[in-house]
Amino acid sequence: MKFATELIHGLDPIDAQHGSVSHPIYLSSTFAQRSIDSFGRYDYARSGNPTREALEEAVAGLEKGAVGLAFASGIAATASTLLLFRPGDHLVVCEDVYGGTFRLLTTLFKGWGLEATFVDATDNDAIAAAIRPETRALYLETPSNPLIKITDLSAAVALAKEHAILTIVDNTFMTPYLQRPLELGCDIVVHSGTKFLNGHSDVICGFAVAKDAELGQRLRFIQNAFGAVLGPQDCWLVLRGLKTLKVRMEEHQASARKIVAWLGEQKEVRQVYYPGLPDHPGYEIHNRQASGPGGVLSFELASYDTTKRLLEGVKLAAFAVSLGGVESILSYPAKMSHAAMPPAEREARGIKDTLVRLSVGLEDPDDLIADMARFLNV
Numbered sequence: 221m222k223f224a225t226e227l228i229h230g231l232d233p234i235d236a237q238h239g240s241v242s243h244p245i246y247l248s249s250t251f252a253q254r255s256i257d258s259f260g261r262y263d264y265a266r267s268g269n270p271t272r273e274a275l276e277e278a279v280a281g282l283e284k285g286a287v288g289l290a291f292a293s294g295i296a297a298t299a300s301t302l303l304l305f306r307p308g309d310h311l312v313v314c315e316d317v318y319g320g321t322f323r324l325l326t327t328l329f330k331g332w333g334l335e336a337t338f339v340d341a342t343d344n345d346a347i348a349a350a351i352r353p354e355t356r357a358l359y360l361e362t363p364s365n366p367l368i369k370i371t372d373l374s375a376a377v378a379l380a381k382e383h384a385i386l387t388i389v390d391n392t393f394m395t396p397y398l399q400r401p402l403e404l405g406c407d408i409v410v411h412s413g414t415k416f417l418n419g420h421s422d423v424i425c426g427f428a429v430a431k432d433a434e435l436g437q438r439l440r441f442i443q444n445a446f447g448a449v450l451g452p453q454d455c456w457l458v459l460r461g462l463k464t465l466k467v468r469m470e471e472h473q474a475s476a477r478k479i480v481a482w483l484g485e486q487k488e489v490r491q492v493y494y495p496g497l498p499d500h501p502g503y504e505i506h507n508r509q510a511s512g513p514g515g516v517l518s519f520e521l522a523s524y525d526t527t528k529r530l531l532e533g534v535k536l537a538a539f540a541v542s543l544g545g546v547e548s549i550l551s552y553p554a555k556m557s558h559a560a561m562p563p564a565e566r567e568a569r570g571i572k573d574t575l576v577r578l579s580v581g582l583e584d585p586d587d588l589i590a591d592m593a594r595f596l597n598v
């Protein structure tokens with residue numbers, strides 16, 4: 221089955237009894253057992269719920285993994301995945317990893333004894349240099365946030381295999397429609413399903429998908445033992461959102477390309493970061509490992525005044541945290557995702573106070589351009 225067909229027909233027939241085409245929402249915390257000797261497929265809903273299972277199988281299928289698991293948030297999926305490791309273990313992590321993952325690693329997991337070294341993952345030699353005897357995994361994100369840097373996943377996997385360690389990839393920005401890290405040899409994909417997978421800015425959720433069944437069973441044990449599961453009503457919303465993943469991603473991306481081309485011609489715009497631009501340093505690598513540049517871009521403006529005017533003035537894009545929704549979202553990394561970082565460190569990483577990130581929604585791109593033009597050309 222091709223991707224679009226799998227989105228609609230990838231799951232087993234849903235409801236043999238009545239033939240409903242939408243998954244029933246099983247609002248049951250427990251399932252009655254018929255025999256004292258053998259229990260049914262479901263017993264307690266933290267361990268398994270039919271609605272959640274349908275969503276988990278759908279996401280595992282799209283990512284081409286053996287086991288998929290749904291969590292209460294993206295960060296819960298990441299935290300649960302990190303519980304695969306032990307105090308004393310070490311990870312190599314891309315330096316522009318999602319801010320919440322950075323916080324999780326440098327506070328809670330650091331206190332627990334899991335060490336992390338942050339490196340520029342666009343440089344495979346830098347990854348190699350950070351690997352120690354106690355390193356257990358690489359944790360990567362490509363494209364990264366907010367500077368849209370590209371990591372060569374195949375090169376990272378080769379390095380990881382050489383050292384017999386895992387490769388974990390946060391695939392939130394691309395979704396399996398555009399990039400499937402497990403097919404490139406990575407071991408685990410994590411997602412903030414809050415973003416493009418659900419796509420409608422109305423659910424907080426996360427996923428972990430394991431390439432092989434054995435690792436998947438270890439994650440399933442953690443999901444049940446740690447307990448950060450996604451509730452059945454939210455699962456149903458994500459099942460609904462997923463059906464339009466292909467058409468949404470195509471549209472987000474087509475509009476992003478148009479907006480990127482327009483931004484490139486504005487004298488108030490100093491630089492545009494987007495993996496679809498041929499002069500992007502990661503352009504070739506990205507094209508090798510993904511089938512499109514996606515719907516998120518960043519750009520740098522000529523002055524703080526213009527930045528402020530744009531962020532506060534634009535009507536059609538929400539000025540907010542988050543991305544991947546049907547509505548466009550403009551974010552300000554310096555005061556949002558990277559607010560906790562000292563200004564000097566932030567500047568050193570290229571996250572200036574004139575940098576803006578745009579998640580392109582499903583509005584007509586001409587309207588978005590006209591809206592932004594009012595604040596860029598004054």
Ligand SMILES: *Cc1c(COP(=O)(O)O)cnc(C)c1O
Nearest residue numbers: 293294295318390392412414425
């Ligand atoms: C939002 C986000 C997360 C965290 O997900 P939540 O659903 O907010 O917990 C993780 N990684 C990336 C890349 C994100 O954008």
